[in-house]
Amino acid sequence: MITVTDLVESLGTGFLRTVVPAGDRAVHDVALAEPGDTGSQPGELVLGVGVTDRTAALALLEQAAREAAAGVVLKGDVAHDPQVVRAVQGLEGPALVELQPHTSWAHVVWLLRGVIDRAFAPDTGILGTPGPHSDLFALADKAAEIIDAPVTIEDAQSRVLAYSARQDTTDPARVSTIVGRRVPPETLTHFRASGVFRRLARSSDPVWTPAGPGGILPRLIVPIRAGGEWLGSIWAVVKSPVPPERVRELGEVASVLALHLLRLRAEADIARRVSAGQLRTALREGTVPVRGPGAAAALPAGPWRVVALGSVRGAGAAGGTGAADGIDGAGAAEDVRRQLDLWESVARRFGWHQPLLADLDGLLFALVTERSPGSQRTTPGIPADAGAGTLGWLRRVLADIRSHDPGLYAAVGRPAHSPDQLPRSTAEAVELHRLIGAGRLSPARGTGTVLMEDAWDTVVVERARTALGAGTCLLGGPLAVLRAHDQEHGTPYLATLAAWLDHFGDPQSAARLLRIHPNTLRYRLRKLEEAAPVDLSSPRLRLALRLQLAALGEVPPSGEVPES
Numbered sequence: 001m002i003t004v005t006d007l008v009e010s011l012g013t014g015f016l017r018t019v020v021p022a023g024d025r026a027v028h029d030v031a032l033a034e035p036g037d038t039g040s041q042p043g044e045l046v047l048g049v050g051v052t053d054r055t056a057a058l059a060l061l062e063q064a065a066r067e068a069a070a071g072v073v074l075k076g077d078v079a080h081d082p083q084v085v086r087a088v089q090g091l092e093g094p095a096l097v098e099l100q101p102h103t104s105w106a107h108v109v110w111l112l113r114g115v116i117d118r119a120f121a122p123d124t125g126i127l128g129t130p131g132p133h134s135d136l137f138a139l140a141d142k143a144a145e146i147i148d149a150p151v152t153i154e155d156a157q158s159r160v161l162a163y164s165a166r167q168d169t170t171d172p173a174r175v176s177t178i179v180g181r182r183v184p185p186e187t188l189t190h191f192r193a194s195g196v197f198r199r200l201a202r203s204s205d206p207v208w209t210p211a212g213p214g215g216i217l218p219r220l221i222v223p224i225r226a227g228g229e230w231l232g233s234i235w236a237v238v239k240s241p242v243p244p245e246r247v248r249e250l251g252e253v254a255s256v257l258a259l260h261l262l263r264l265r266a267e268a269d270i271a272r273r274v275s276a277g278q279l280r281t282a283l284r285e286g287t288v289p290v291r292g293p294g295a296a297a298a299l300p301a302g303p304w305r306v307v308a309l310g311s312v313r314g315a316g317a318a319g320g321t322g323a324a325d326g327i328d329g330a331g332a333a334e335d336v337r338r339q340l341d342l343w344e345s346v347a348r349r350f351g352w353h354q355p356l357l358a359d360l361d362g363l364l365f366a367l368v369t370e371r372s373p374g375s376q377r378t379t380p381g382i383p384a385d386a387g388a389g390t391l392g393w394l395r396r397v398l399a400d401i402r403s404h405d406p407g408l409y410a411a412v413g414r415p416a417h418s419p420d421q422l423p424r425s426t427a428e429a430v431e432l433h434r435l436i437g438a439g440r441l442s443p444a445r446g447t448g449t450v451l452m453e454d455a456w457d458t459v460v461v462e463r464a465r466t467a468l469g470a471g472t473c474l475l476g477g478p479l480a481v482l483r484a485h486d487q488e489h490g491t492p493y494l495a496t497l498a499a500w501l502d503h504f505g506d507p508q509s510a511a512r513l514l515r516i517h518p519n520t521l522r523y524r525l526r527k528l529e530e531a532a533p534v535d536l537s538s539p540r541l542r543l544a545l546r547l548q549l550a551a552l553g554e555v556p557p558s559g560e561v562p563e564s
Contacts, residue, residue: 001026002116004045004071004095006273010266011111014227015103019079020088022095027070030112033060042068045112046094048078049105057084064094071095073108100227107259115266135260136162139253143234146249147220147242150174153257155232156201158183161261169237171217190216201230206247222250226258231265272344279358283365286420299356300369303415305391306425307366308433309343312407312443339364350397352388363433365426368394370415395447402448409443411436412451428452428459435462461550468551477541478532479548485531493531496524498549501542 003024008016028043033050046069051057057078064072071094078084079098088096099108136153144151144164151164152174160181167178173187183191190212191197199207200223207221220242222234234254236242242250282288283306288299336359343364347355356367370391387393394410402408411432413425432450435441441458443450452459474480482493496514500521503510511521536542 001277002270002274003027004097006270007045007112007115007266008097010115010269010273011108011262012227012229012265013100014229015100015108015111015262016073017098017100018095019098020085020096022071022093025068025070025093025095027116030109030116031069032109033072044069045097046072047099047105047109048072048074051075051078054078054081054083057081058087061088061091061094061096065091069094071097073097073099075099076101103227110259111263111266114263115270136257136264137164139257139260140164140234141166143236143250143253146253147236147238147246149220149236149238149242152177152235153224153232154183154235155261156230158188161232161264169217169239171215171237173214173216174237186214187216190214196221200233206251208241220247220250222247222254224254224257224261226262231258231261275354275356276358279356279365279367280360282419282422283358283360283367283426284423286422288419299367299419300389301371303370303417304422304425305368305370305415306413306422306429307368307394308411308429309339309364309366310409310411310433310436311339311405312409312436333362336362336364346397346401347388350388350393350400352393356389360426363430365429366394366410367422395449398448399446406448409436409448409450411443412449414452431459431462435459461547464547465550468547474548477545477548478534479545479552481532482528483552491527493524493528494549494552496521497528497545500525500536501546501549504542 001024004027005018005021005024007027008018026043027045029041029045031041031044031046033046033048044067046060046064048057048060051060051074057074060074061072061084074084074096076098079096085096088094099105140151140153140162141164143153144166150167150169152160153162154160160177160183163178167174173184176184177187191209194209194212196207196209199205200221204223204225206223207219209219209221211218217237218239220236220238222236223230224232224234234250234257236250278288282299340357340359343357343366344355347357347366358365368389368391371387391412398408398410411429413428413432416422416425429452432441432452432455435455435458436443436450440462441450441455444454474483479494482497485491486493492514499510499513500507503513507518507521511518514521516524534541534545
């Protein structure tokens, strides 16, 4: 599902801005509202191209509300008219969106239609099929023809988006850039030291750089900007300064490229939002889409495991995990967004280019697969053992990044062999996450992962402890008397009994846990039985006592989950 908020945020504030939101109403299409139009369709985003005054705006909004349109886009002066704003707030939808000044309706229509069409047919967005990606290569060839030099088109992070077919005049830096799809670090250092990126970010003027060390040839760099935002640049390897008229023509190409880069960014953002929404539905309800946006991108082959990704505060981590750390609602949401951005970056850096990540109920989740090494699919040029998106891959990645951020961890539910088992795996991941947050469970030191299969005993005890409840667990037995004795006389009888039960038959270990001599332990047990006689030879009674003690908070120190 694509909402009005999704579209506005994906295009950016340089084009559209929400004036009055309207919940999560889905957008299915874009419609132009001209004078004399009779109506719109449910779920349409209506563009008020012909609306120039308050009366026409109010009529269009009332009509859109009757037809259950998702939103209405109006020019700024009309969209901010107080009567128009009040009218929208009194209607059951639609959203009111402002078209930013100096923005062309034609550009917005092209961008919105492209984003919505791609979202409803994601399989057409593969590199090499007709669309913005292939258009970029055509524009790179056009730019190369204008200045008679090889060209690359790069985004603001120096990633190569397209390059011209002609690459006859090149240097080692250009070859490495095209092969690696990214500007090499040493080349970036050279251009950064020369102030190139600072000038590109601040100005629309072309930048000329002379030859540099390591055989770097001169470059003409033309920034690609839209709405004051730097989106990327055209890089041309040139032997001498380019005539001004050619530079102007290249600037016109940059203007066209700006729209394409905006559309690509918006499509990527919408695809991520749609994927996250579908993943939330799968984790919560156990269903996957069979039609509509994203249906082509079905879940990978199972079985799957749901993973709650978190960060332990106070362990050198970048942030916590929301409610488990006592953060307020707004702070928790912002923390989850930061964690989502972090994990998306980490996943892509380690080869998972379309990570299955989503936030749900204040937590961050990943959906990984569990494949045997022999069934892993490989891609040409990718190491056969990469296994991106698998549980093994996640363990390797966590082990790597925990050297810099040791607080990161992954709480992993049991395998789900069909989609309807995903909610169960999700609940297990949440359960483990909460135990870690409460300090009752520690992730494995190396990989930072906790699997339900490895922590089942802790989970069973925790479930029993929770079911008993500290306020109602003392239905009978000696613990009420022993607790009163401890409170009145300062004795450690409850702790002694808990240690003895945990190390039944091994008084040496029980004494070691309490840091006392074994004879002291025996003395305490005798005094304990004098205060509250109890037959500790009964296995059922020992189990009941231990569960009561757990509910009262008498639990041993958290043990580390073993590596598996």
